[in-house]
Amino acid sequence: MSAPVVEARGIGKVFGTGDAETEALRGIDLEIAGGDFVSLIGPSGCGKSTLLRLIGDLVSPTSGTLVVNGKEPGQARLDRDYGIVFQSATLLDWRSVQKNVELPLEIMGFPDAERPTRAREMLDLVQLGGFADHHPWQLSGGMQQRVAIARALAFRPALLLMDEPFGALDEMTREAMQQEVLRVWGETGTSVVFVTHSIPEAVFLSTRVVVMSARPGQISDEIVVDLPPKRDLDTREAPRYFELVIEVREALRHGESGSRES
Amino acid sequence: MTERDDQIQETSITDVFASFEGDVPASGRRSSPARLVRRYLPAVFAFVAVLLVWEGLTRLFGVESFVLSKPSEILNSFSETLGVIWGAGMRTLFEAAGGFVIGTSLAVLTSLAAAHWVGFRQGVLPLAIVLNATPIAALAPIFNNWFGLTNPFSKMAVVAVVVYFPVMINTTRGLLEVDPAELELMRSLAASPSEVTRRIRIPRALPYFFSSLKVASVLSLIAAIISEYFGGPQDVLGQYIVNRAQLFQFPDAWAAILVASILGVVFYLLILAAERWLMPWHVSFRTND
Numbered sequence A: 001m002s003a004p005v006v007e008a009r010g011i012g013k014v015f016g017t018g019d020a021e022t023e024a025l026r027g028i029d030l031e032i033a034g035g036d037f038v039s040l041i042g043p044s045g046c047g048k049s050t051l052l053r054l055i056g057d058l059v060s061p062t063s064g065t066l067v068v069n070g071k072e073p074g075q076a077r078l079d080r081d082y083g084i085v086f087q088s089a090t091l092l093d094w095r096s097v098q099k100n101v102e103l104p105l106e107i108m109g110f111p112d113a114e115r116p117t118r119a120r121e122m123l124d125l126v127q128l129g130g131f132a133d134h135h136p137w138q139l140s141g142g143m144q145q146r147v148a149i150a151r152a153l154a155f156r157p158a159l160l161l162m163d164e165p166f167g168a169l170d171e172m173t174r175e176a177m178q179q180e181v182l183r184v185w186g187e188t189g190t191s192v193v194f195v196t197h198s199i200p201e202a203v204f205l206s207t208r209v210v211v212m213s214a215r216p217g218q219i220s221d222e223i224v225v226d227l228p229p230k231r232d233l234d235t236r237e238a239p240r241y242f243e244l245v246i247e248v249r250e251a252l253r254h255g256e257s258g259s260r261e262s
Numbered sequence B: 001m002t003e004r005d006d007q008i009q010e011t012s013i014t015d016v017f018a019s020f021e022g023d024v025p026a027s028g029r030r031s032s033p034a035r036l037v038r039r040y041l042p043a044v045f046a047f048v049a050v051l052l053v054w055e056g057l058t059r060l061f062g063v064e065s066f067v068l069s070k071p072s073e074i075l076n077s078f079s080e081t082l083g084v085i086w087g088a089g090m091r092t093l094f095e096a097a098g099g100f101v102i103g104t105s106l107a108v109l110t111s112l113a114a115a116h117w118v119g120f121r122q123g124v125l126p127l128a129i130v131l132n133a134t135p136i137a138a139l140a141p142i143f144n145n146w147f148g149l150t151n152p153f154s155k156m157a158v159v160a161v162v163v164y165f166p167v168m169i170n171t172t173r174g175l176l177e178v179d180p181a182e183l184e185l186m187r188s189l190a191a192s193p194s195e196v197t198r199r200i201r202i203p204r205a206l207p208y209f210f211s212s213l214k215v216a217s218v219l220s221l222i223a224a225i226i227s228e229y230f231g232g233p234q235d236v237l238g239q240y241i242v243n244r245a246q247l248f249q250f251p252d253a254w255a256a257i258l259v260a261s262i263l264g265v266v267f268y269l270l271i272l273a274a275e276r277w278l279m280p281w282h283v284s285f286r287t288n289d
Helices: A048-055 A073-078 A097-107 A114-125 A141-153 A171-188 A199-205 A239-261 B005-021 B033-060 B071-080 B082-116 B118-132 B136-147 B152-176 B180-188 B193-229 B237-246 B250-278
Strands: A004-015 A022-033 A037-041 A063-068 A082-085 A159-163 A191-196 A208-213 A218-224
Touching: A004 A048, A004 A191, A022 A048, A022 A191, A022 A218, A037 A048, A037 A199, A048 A063, A048 A159, A048 A191, A063 A073, A082 A141, A082 B180, A097 A114, A097 A141, A097 B193, A114 A141, A114 A171, A141 A159, A141 A171, A171 A199, A191 A199, A199 A239, A208 A239, A218 A239, B033 B071, B071 B082, B071 B250, B082 B118, B082 B152, B082 B193, B082 B237, B082 B250, B118 B152, B136 B152, B136 B193, B152 B193, B180 B193, B193 B237, B193 B250, B237 B250
Parallel strands: A037 A191, A037 A208, A082 A159, A159 A191
Antiparallel strands: A004 A022, A004 A063, A208 A218
């Protein structure tokens, strides 16, 4: 196991003040090793997206310590240690597909000559090599999301954060995208933190599933996915896969009833 | 409230032109002559029909020329006085275009400042909205006094003020109304505020900016002509219209108004062309292929 890319100790997050105060997260301890694929799963309102955004320094924790890639989250963001993919692709309409992938490279001051080469490499990686000159609105939802993945990986970050990236896609596209993400993950060696509310998705993709419960958001369980690293259609039909799906489902149920009692 | 009447007015104007352009299949962009005819035929037909009805009714009821001149009289006067009214039109256009450029430039600078500094925005925008409610053409006599009756800049100043507010208010809104997800993306990339302005805010503001320019192009000619009514050189459209009307030469006055409306339409179409050229990506210009 390599050095952890994410280390959270006793993280708490409270939104608002006074009567409007909401405790989104409490006592989060989490360690993500380099090269891991970790899914955060839980009911809506369990703070899984908030936890992801804390790692990305898009929000700041109220308490606890958080180390990302060996530094403060803010520093990690400034050093561009992570790329992020949101639920909506958030592509810029006025840029071609290739120029969208070049956006981070432009901001980071990559030399003019290097940017197109890099962008094309990334588009090849997500199998959109033929669409470089298209505009985002000419692509399907799944293709747009692949452009967003190419953009997030264009500067080769150590960490890829994905916030329900396939939530808006239909089931068929979704499964194809999962396969795609696994392939990209295998080829780049990036660590991935993946927020989802789909149990099969979490099991299929991850090396580890972190199960969360709501009000306040806490980690209720962690399940190591001991499926073979190479995953395909057969994986989705393997008995062990179903066992793990049931295990995650049980953990979610347990977490839910646990939080209701408290 | 930042909602403005201009926005509504603007939409209706754009819709009129959109109806010229809309409902055309993607291939229609590379228009064949037959397609062009089919597209513009209804408009041409309506235009001719209005002229014919106008002519017919004024003849039928023997309406006097000083009440409402006949289209035939107006066209006659138009062709006879074209040299004079076209020259007057050009001088009026010079005032309108000069004021348009000055007003738009100042508006854009203000908008960028307002987008950048929250304090500036909170102080200046409400003031601008209040000032915008003032009928600005009423400033014309004062500007004539400030800059000199014969100085075209006194008219340009009125135009500039008239143009300034809609452009400034709309552009500021465009710069600020950015998708929060895009801002978050830029934050994740540790982009500086000026990067955000350059790469997100300005492209996002362009549609608002052009909407306001379309309103402003029409307003600028109105403002120039109205401020000419308050005095100044005689060889401009506003003064020409006043003079011919005083001499009961109403077809001449109408012919000058026709020149003004032709200039207005051309100005508007120029803005439309610039819009297409600068933001071909915009949803209203998209083709399906």
